[in-house]
Amino acid sequence: MLFNSLHFLLFLPVVLGAYAMLRHRGQNRMLLIASYVFYGWWDERFLFLIALSTVVDYWCGLTIGRGRLTGRQRLVASSWLALSALCFVTINWSAVRLGGPEGIGVDWSTLIDPLGGWALCGALGLVAIANLFHGLVSRLDEDRRRKIGLCTSIVVNLTVLGVFKYFNFFVGSAEDALQGLGFDAQLLRLDIVLPVGISFYTFQTMCYTIDVYRGKLPPTARFLDFALYVAYFPQLVAGPIERPNELLPRLQNPRHFELAQIQRGLYLILLGLFKKVAIADGVAASVYSIYNSTGTVGGLDVAAATLLFCVQVYCDFSGYSDIARGVSKLLGIDLVTNFRAPFFSRSPAEFWQRWHISLSTWLRDYLFMPLVFLDPRRRIYLALMITMLVGGLWHGASWNFVLWGGFHGLLLVVHAVYRDRWPAPDPRAVRRWRVVAGIALFFAINWYSFLLFRAGSFAQIFDFTTALATGAGGMHLSMKLPALSAMLGIPLLLGLDLLEYATGDALAYRRVPAWARGALYAFLIFVIIMGTGNEPTEFIYFQF
Amino acid sequence: MTDVFRTLFRQPALELHDDLTSEDVAGWDSLKHVSLMIHLEQELGIKFHSHEVVRLTNVGELRSLIREKFARQPAGQA
Incomplete structure (x- = not known):
């Protein structure tokens, strides 16, 4: 269901x-x-x-x-x-x-x-x-x-x-x-x-x-x-x-109900539906129009469709997690947080502390740690690569997921080696422009990783990477434009994630004045209703 | 133990106390945590199991675990 x-x-x-x-x-x-x-x-x-x-x-x-x-x-x-x-x-x-004509x-x-x-x-x-x-x-x-x-x-x-x-x-x-x-x-x-x-x-x-x-x-x-x-x-x-x-x-144990928990549950359901119906379903056709195109595809199309796929997969999956947590809160049972504004990460290590947290911590505790501590030679980087390759394969029985996992494994190893040489500074001492530059740089790398995730074959990975590298097709954009619900929803979601990132608090939206909160809920409902006109797609992560 | 922390995190002034957690030290993520445990193994001549490593939540628990390890070792080896 x-x-x-x-x-x-x-x-x-x-x-x-x-x-x-x-x-x-x-x-x-x-x-x-x-x-x-x-x-x-x-x-x-x-x-x-x-x-x-x-x-x-x-x-x-x-x-x-x-x-x-x-x-x-x-x-x-x-x-x-x-x-x-x-x-x-x-x-x-x-x-x-x-029932029917022949009866029971x-x-x-x-x-x-x-x-x-x-x-x-x-x-x-x-x-x-x-x-x-x-x-x-x-x-x-x-x-x-x-x-x-x-x-x-x-x-x-x-x-x-x-x-x-x-x-x-x-x-x-x-x-x-x-x-x-x-x-x-x-x-x-x-x-x-x-x-x-x-x-x-x-x-x-x-x-x-x-x-x-x-x-x-x-x-x-x-x-x-x-x-x-x-x-x-x-x-x-x-x-x-x-x-x-x-x-x-x-x-x-018996559950106890509080009004705040029900309010939070309803908000999470609303937010999850907004992400899924208004945004993920709203950009799905645009991504499909490029990744399932039979003709030649230009670099700008690949860049735009991959960017929208990042949005789609994030909204689809974190939207499901939000609804799951919201429904569970209505039953008085808390579930763990699965996403914390992941695209504001500055490093692969930070990304995996913000993206699909329940899987990354599972892999850390039940695969990575035993691999390291069962190995008498304690080869951390080998264990890390194996963990990420398995993590990639966990997503689906296809080599592009293995490649995606391997790509992230390599990023984590390179980052760890870099941090061994240049240790992380105190986060409070880092200047704002460096934070913004770090987020932008890592997003650009991560954006390419989602091309590996979405591609249907190695041939497509090769063609799309070539198109990106050569800029084939110039400034011509043949991608189908996203639905209006997505175009309205994406800036709002960006704002909500930015608020969570800047405050470090997922409940920060509650601090805004009541009128602004009311307007937010009304807007979410409005965009969800608008999004019901989008072609519904099954949640991407169901296949995993 | 303090020396291992200071060297690994490159923080010469770092002071350890039982309530110190990974949140309080810049760069203490899960990879660094594993490196830390391996360095402690080498420095103190003990061996950790993965289930012991994942269970730790602060420096106090780490100290208790190390004390336990030393207590279990035959006299003379510690």
Whole structure:
């Protein structure tokens, strides 16, 4: 279900209404059902993968932290997986008629999906194996038991991610490589659709078991709380990627409501819709007109379209994060800040402290740090390059994302070497013109990196870079102009981000006089309404 | 420990106290943090794990961690 859809407009009040009437435990059960409905709206079959991640990590967490599960815990987890396989994959719900000219009925010949039957057998097999080996694992010494729990979680999650997101990519790349060597290779491809937001929830659930292993938090005994942590709908499909020690206690404890929190939540939803509907959707067609053009493209077109793509991807993604945080605030649950005026960064290090913060900190804590401290030679720059290449690949199964990650990795290494020689001055002592020049210089470099991010092929990267370098096409601009909502919205967004950057406070907009704040809200609503005329596009980060 | 901080951050007058955090020292980002830990490893002859490094929030916690490491080492090695 999309945040900017009519379905969500009906879904949210129903959820909020039910939430207000229920007590804490009831709220959690209702939120879990709502989250499964929200995700199942795209395709209910992928709910099985969420259930699989949930059960495996719940089981592994308890194995690591407590050594064993109680009979009841095993029964609940096993039933959850088996029922999920049955309800979400085995039964073909389109065979059930709820009306129409033939009335209510069931087409028995297609009710059971053959592939789904295998999934059910697989789930039952997994449950049987887990229960069979449970006693054996619980009798092992603590160190081995903890390692088995951690490895099982990582292997299962990365296998799910690998099969559904990267299998065809790696097979295709291997085919290309073999063909390059003169072999006529035709390797197996899987006919699968990428499950929405799979990279987000696998990372979120995996860091739970890692944190339990590191002793950062105790394992969660209550299955439904953990299932809600994995599937919590505001941030399920595009983040922010929440840490278990932050989100789990908020779900496990009763929530308290304050008027200020609801006001902030509504503002964030408004701001997110403004970024997505008025700006991101308003410039999407302009970017498309150049990056999907079949003709020759000039340097000015590439420059302008890439600039607008920076705006598009920022508004699209940070807009989603804002709505997610806003919706969650209405439920009394705070989510982490994911963006802090990122285009005002003066260095790659600062950029990654401001852009997709929940991913960059995840990569730092769960990939970069282990890479450095597991390596006896402590090679920081090698670990950094690997981290950024993986971070690039996380965005999508395509080499241009790897290139983008590598480009940023290189920037970070160069910057770190530079800072080793010339340490950072005290920020308070830096003159204003140097700050402005630093922001402009790094933006110019970063702007080019988004060409790598958006390009459809290496050939396009080469052509567009050549066009930029040679200035081909002169001053002729053939790009489709952005929608009016975007042209009005971009200066306002720039102003809001500048205010946040200058004050270091995301709530700085509240300090302006009431009349100006009223005018701001009215303008946001006006531009959003104007933006509803733009061709809606799916959130870019869903594909990640 | 103070010397390692002063050399790494090139701030000869830097004074350490338990509440000092990365926010208070210019240039103390995650990369510098890792460099700092590696320098401390070399200087003090101890080894850190990644989960210990990510858990630290201030200089006080770093001192406690180092004290713990020394306490765990067999007598004579510290």
